[in-house]
Amino acid sequence: MKYDYIIVGAGLFGATFANLAKKDGKKVLVIDRRGHIAGNIYTEEVEGIQVHRYGAHIFHTDYKDVWDYVNSFVEFNRYTNSPIARIGDEVYNMPFNMNTFSKIWNDVFTPVDALRHIEEEKKEIDHEPTNLEEQAISLVGRTIYEKLIKGYTEKQWNRSCTELPSFIIKRLPVRLTYDNNYFNDRYQGIPIGGYTKLVEKMLEGIEVKLDTNYFDNIDEYKKIANKIVYTGPIDEYFNYSLGELDWRSLRFDTKILDEVNHQGNAVVNYTGHEVDYTRVIEHKHFEFDTTSPKTVVTYEYPADYEKGMEKYYTVNDDKNNELANKYRELASKEENVIFGGRLAEYKYYDMDDVIKSAFEIYKNN
Numbered sequence: 001m002k003y004d005y006i007i008v009g010a011g012l013f014g015a016t017f018a019n020l021a022k023k024d025g026k027k028v029l030v031i032d033r034r035g036h037i038a039g040n041i042y043t044e045e046v047e048g049i050q051v052h053r054y055g056a057h058i059f060h061t062d063y064k065d066v067w068d069y070v071n072s073f074v075e076f077n078r079y080t081n082s083p084i085a086r087i088g089d090e091v092y093n094m095p096f097n098m099n100t101f102s103k104i105w106n107d108v109f110t111p112v113d114a115l116r117h118i119e120e121e122k123k124e125i126d127h128e129p130t131n132l133e134e135q136a137i138s139l140v141g142r143t144i145y146e147k148l149i150k151g152y153t154e155k156q157w158n159r160s161c162t163e164l165p166s167f168i169i170k171r172l173p174v175r176l177t178y179d180n181n182y183f184n185d186r187y188q189g190i191p192i193g194g195y196t197k198l199v200e201k202m203l204e205g206i207e208v209k210l211d212t213n214y215f216d217n218i219d220e221y222k223k224i225a226n227k228i229v230y231t232g233p234i235d236e237y238f239n240y241s242l243g244e245l246d247w248r249s250l251r252f253d254t255k256i257l258d259e260v261n262h263q264g265n266a267v268v269n270y271t272g273h274e275v276d277y278t279r280v281i282e283h284k285h286f287e288f289d290t291t292s293p294k295t296v297v298t299y300e301y302p303a304d305y306e307k308g309m310e311k312y313y314t315v316n317d318d319k320n321n322e323l324a325n326k327y328r329e330l331a332s333k334e335e336n337v338i339f340g341g342r343l344a345e346y347k348y349y350d351m352d353d354v355i356k357s358a359f360e361i362y363k364n365n
Contacts, residue, residue, distance in 0.1 A: 001224060001225060001226050002027070002029075002224040002225070003027045003028060003029045003224055003225040003226070004026035004027050004028065004225070004226050004227070005017070005018070005021050005026060005027075005028050005029070005225060005226070005227050005228075005229055006028075006030075006031065006221050006224070006225040006227075006228050006229070007028060007029070007030045007031070007228075007229040007231070008032075008214045008228065008229065008230045008231055008232055009030075009031075009032055009230070009231030009343075010030050010031075010032040010034075010036075010037040010038065010199070010208060010210070011038065011040065011041070011199075011231060011341065012038075012039060012041060012199070012341075012351055012354045012355060012358075013231050013340050013341035013342075013354050013355075013357065013358050014030055014032075014039075014229065014231045014341070015030070015037070015038070015199045015202040015203055016202065016354070016355050016358035016359070016362075017229050017340065017358045017361070017362050018030050018202070018203060018206050019202045019203070019206070020358070020359070020362045022205060022206050028206050028207065029206075029207045029208075029209065029225070030203060030206055030207065030208045030209070031208075031209045031210075031212040031214060031221075032209075032210050032211075032212065033211070033213045033214070034210065034211070035210050035211050036196070036210065037196065037199050037200065037203060037208065037210070038195055038196045038198075038199040039054075040054040040055070040057075040312075041054070041057045041195040041196075041198075041199070041351065042195065042196055043194030043195045043196045044194075044196065045194070046254075046256065046283075046296050047256055047294045047295075047296060048292055049283050049284045049287075049289065049292060049294075049295070049296050050193065050194035050283060050286065050287060051254065051283045051296050051298070052195075052281065052283060052286070052298075053252075054250075054252075054310065055252070055281070055298075055300060055312075056266065056267055056279075056281045057195060057351065058079065058081045058183075058188065058189075058190060059076065059187075059188065059189060059190060059191070059351050059352065060081070060183040060185040060188040060350070060352065061185050061186075061187050061188075061350075061351075061352030062185045062186050062187070062352075063352055063355075063356055064186075064187070065359075066356055066359075067187040067352075069355065070198060073198055073201035073202055074191045074192065074193065074197055074198045074201055075191070075192050076189035076190060076191055076192065077189050077190055077191075077192050077287060077288070078188075078189055079188065079189050079190045079266075079286055080182075080188055081181070081182040081188065081266075081267070082094075082180040082181060082182060082265070083182060083265070083266075083267040083268065083269055083279075084265055084267075084268050084269070085147075085148050085152075085269045085270075085271050086268055086269070086270055086271070086272075087147055087148070087151065087270070087271045087272040087274075088272055088274060090147070092104070092148060093180045094180070094182060094269060095173045095175060095182055096140065096144060096148070096172065096174050096175065097174075097175040097176070097177060097178060097179055097180065098114060098175070098176060098177055098178045099178055099180060100144075100148075101113075101114035101117070101118075102114075104117075104143055104144065105117050111176035111177075114176060115176070117141065117143070118140060118141045118144075120141070121137070121140075121141025121142050121143060122137065122138055122139070122140070122141050124137055124141070124142060125138040130166065131161065131162050131163065131164060131165065131166055132153065132161045132162075132164035132165065132166055132168050132169055133145070133150070133161040133164075134166065135166035135167075135168075136149050136150075136153075136161070136169050136172065139171065139172045139174075140172050147271065148271050149161075149172075149271070150271075151270075151271045151273045152269060152270070152271040152278055153168075153169075154273070155273070155276065155277075155278050155302055156248070156278055156302045157248070157302070158302065158304060165317065185352075190286050190287070192287070214230075214232065215236075225336075226336065227336045227337070227338060227365070228336065228337045228338070229337075229338045229340060230338065230339050230340075230344055231339075231340055231343060231344050232343050233245070233344070234327045234328070234331060234339060234343065234344050234345070234346055235323075235327055235346075237331070237339075237344070238327060238330055242323060242326050242327060242330075243323055245314075245315075245320055245323055245324060245327070246314075246315040247305040247311040247312065247313060247314065247315065248302060248303070248304070248305060248312055248313040248315060249302075249303045249304065249305040249306070249309040249310055249312055249313075250300055250301065250302060250310070250312050251300075251301040251303045252298050252299070252300055252301070253277075253298065253299040253301070254297070254298040254299075255296070255297055255298075255299075256294055256295075256296055257295050257296075257297060258293070258294055259294070259295050260290060260291065260292065260293060260294075260295065261282075261290050261295065262282050262295050262297050263280060263282050263297070264282075264285075265282065265285060266281060266282055266283070266285035266286050267279055267281055268280045268282075276301055277299040277300055277301050278300055278302055279300045280297055280298070280299055280300070281297065281298045281300065282295055282296070282297045283295075283296045283297070283298070284296065311343060314342075314346055314347065314348050320346075324346040327346070328345075331344075338361060338365050340361050341354060341357075341358075342354070
C-alpha cells in the first residue's frame with residue numbers, strides 16, 4: 001500500500017485527522033473536489049480583509065485540549081461574538097439579555113422586571129407546544145418571539161413557524177445580565193490571518209490534491225490505501241441507494257464598498273420579513289479593522305438545497321433521521337472506510353466538536 005490513509009475532504013475534520021496521522025509517522029494523501037483547502041471555513045483576502053467565503057465562522061470552545069491544539073498552529077485574536085438584531089428601524093442586542101429587555105420594555109431596569117414580563121407572556125401557552133411558534137412563546141413570550149425569532153426562523157427554513165416542529169427550538173438562552181457575548185464558552189477567537197492559514201499549517205508536509213473527485217477513481221484509491229477517511233455526504237457515498245437526505249443551503253451576495261465602516265459590527269441579523277436575507281456580515285470587524293479605506297460585506301440568504309449547491313444544515317425531522325440511521329448502518333459495514341464530519345455523519349457540528357470528534361475517531365482507528 002502506498003498510503004496508510006487517503007482522506008477525502010480537506011476541511012477541518014480531514015485536516016485534523018491528517019495532521020494526527022502525520023505526527024504518528026503515517027503516510028497520508030488528502031484529496032478534495034474543490035479548488036481550495038479548508039472546506040466551509042475557507043477564508044480569502046479581499047482588499048486586505050480576510051473574507052469568510054462560506055459564512056461567518058467564530059471559533060469557540062470549552063475544550064482546553066482543542067483550544068491548545070488550534071493555537072499550536074496559529075495565533076487567535078480575542079474576537080467575541082456579539083451580534084445585533086435588526087427589525088425594521090429597531091436594533092437589539094443578541095443573545096436575549098438585559099440590554100435587549102430594557103429596550104423592548106421601557107419599565108425594565110432589573111432582572112426581576114424582565115422576568116415579570118417574560119413569565120406573564122409565557123402563560124399564553126398552557127399546553128404542550130405542538131409547533132415551533134408555541135414552543136418559542138412558551139420559552140420567552142410573544143414579544144421577543146415576534147421581534148427576534150419568527151421572521152428569522154421562517155426565512156431560514158422557508159416555512160411558517162406554525163408548520164415547523166417544536167423540537168427545533170429546545171431552549172432559548174435568556175440572560176439576566178448586561179452581557180452581549182453570544183457564547184458561554186471559555187475560549188473564543190478567530191485565527192489571525194484567517195482560517196485558511198490555520199488549515200495550511202495543519203496540512204504542512206502532507207500531500208494534498210485539489211480539484212480531485214474521489215468518486216472518479218474509487219477502486220484505485222482503495223488499492224493504494226490501507227484505509228479511506230471519508231468526509232463527504234454519506235448518501236452520496238452509497239450512490240443515494242436508499243434515497244437522498246435533505247439539506248438547507250445558503251446563497252451569498254458579497255460586495256466591496258467604498259466605505260471605512262458600513263454597519264459597525266461583524267454580524268447583524270435581520271429578523272423581519274422586510275428583507276429576504278437573514279444576516280449581513282462585515283468581515284473587517286472580525287479582526288478589529290476600522291481603518292481600511294474599503295470594506296467587504298456579505299448578504300446571507302437561506303435557500304432550499306438544489307444539486308450543485310453547498311450543503312449547510314441537516315434537516316433533522318423523523319424522515320431524514322430515519323434515513324440517516326439506515327445509511328449509518330451501511331457505513332458501519334464498510335471495510336477499511338472511516339466516516340467522519342458533518343456531511344459523512346449527517347450531523348450539525350460546531351468547529352470544536354469537529355476537531356474533538358476527529359481526535360476520538362483517530363484514536364479508535
